[in-house]
Amino acid sequence: MPPAPTDADWMAAAVALSQRGRPTAAPNPNVGCLIVQRGRVVARGWTQPGGRPHAEAMALAAAGDAARGATAYVSLEPCAHASPRGPCCTDALIAAGVARVVVAAIDPDPRTDGQGTARLRAAGIAVGTGVLADAARAAMAPWWTRQTRGAPFVTLKLATSLDGCIALADGSSRWITGERARAHGHLERARHEAILVGRGTLLADAPRLDVRLPGLEARSPKKLLLTRGGTAPEGWTAVASPESVAGVDSLLVEGGARAASAFLAADRVDRLLLYRAPILIGGGKAALGDIGLADLAAAHGRWSLVDSRLLGSDRLDVYERIRKE
Template identity: 55%
Template sequence: MSAVRLMEAAIRLSHRGLGRTAPNPNVGCLIVKDGMVIARGWTQPGGRPHAEAVALEIAGEAARGAELYVSLEPCAHVSARGPACADLVAASGVSAVHIAVLDPDPRTTGQGAARLRDAGIVVTVGTGEAMARAAMAGFFLRMERGRPRITLKLAMSIDGRVSMPGGESQWITGPEARAHVHLQRALADVILVGRGTLEADDPSLDVRLPGLQDRSPRPAVLSATLDAIPASAKLAARDPLLLASVDDLCGLTVNDVFVEGGPATASTLLAADLVDRMLVYRAPIVIGDGAPGAGRIGLERLSDAHGRWRLDETRTFGNDRLEVYARTR
């Protein structure tokens, strides 16, 4: 198997940690010897142990002379929670380390790779870099912009309405699209709504897919006027966060926030230019005089709206269509 294919396999392993490793990145690792994969690892829930530590423990002495493929540069800093992965890898006896992308964390950037080279290990960097960055998009954005990556989900009709005039919104999309939303929840660290959604819908904000129930992200409510989350709320038993402002949201030390709030929350985040990705689930229905997906977001001219969003992906779920947009910066 080629180095490219092996790195792609390591990166795919990293997806198993999405939404569970913050504030650490989700990393995947393979150890290969004589053309055979002898160990696999990915960052565990809570961020420790790291992917390399998991794989090396599985490989044991068989790691000597093997090659290690990892989606992110092995860390170079010692933590109270565990040793530096660069030191573990250097001591393991592997002959070569293939790194998809260097760690943007200033405590490691370049230092992990340098430490491995100093130990006489052949190090290559860059194979699968784009794929690795995409797999750790939330972590990279947090390192570069100092806040979590924020994904806004909207379920709307053809004419852009998210509810009936009286507020009824369950359900605009069909079961296939709703199942995909639950999968997206399972990949986030935090799921956010506003006070209006909390009081109108009393949402559970959990993951209700067979086998993934334990992947429910931590719930959060964004409200400048709410003093406390009611104990009677469905999400109250899951240690919810109460955020008074977008500054509180930006201060979270997590990688990915998934927003399912109503038009007011969507408007607040769009106006603050904090939405990095939008998932728009569009149902083949026309509602007419209902609530729009977002209210005023501060644009003064139509020309200001152009060039901000790039359509990255479209998919079909039953009768519904998903459009994935990325903020161009």
């Protein structure tokens, strides 16, 4: 017989579930919850659009009486504060009669921050914490970044040739990458609340910036325009600088070189998607301009490779900014 699933196995499933709420759970965190009774999942939940119901509330409602004596696996500490929008998840777990709660990450929100687990223990419920905490924080990176740093989580997308060009010298840029890479780019759009380009890209390409994947069309993000002029077309929102982006947890910066360079110079990029096509352009437009680097030594130790894969004939490398919290 195969070995029984461990707490880490169950939590991995809860963290995966949490991704279903990204980015629609905003402004709340996207959380996943499993209710397990005698080695069997009896219910699952994830934060619903707009932030309610919470993952625990959704799972407990589905479990009903089967939650009594069960173990709940939650990717973020259950909330401990009252809200007019819905029940306190800590109290809901206590009322449901669960025997054990396993938590990945402790909630940094000062209204909970350890109080949820303390209340569960005070009610006689066994509590475990820190199981796959890093994975849980990564899954809710946009909310976590806003909560802890007061800024949106920014992903920069660059689609280049092997020699680092994003277009021919005359600006022609459709299409550098192939169909699979472009589909992956649309999936990334669906995972972000907002998408941004510079005015040069707007004028040159008139981009739609929507999601063109079957079933995900409604996930098209808000459109932002980085512009010093302060005006934007209908349906767009103008932002004057990388620091002035507000009101969203996650932002995808998609073009062009000036916008990308501005966000890198301001150290506002948390994640880098580098799509590279197996072509050489030579003499084309560079992916980046000046990013304020004065010393080559300062360029090292800033980025960590977290994923690399082939998308058809194109390669995707994903890097995350190394930050000392």
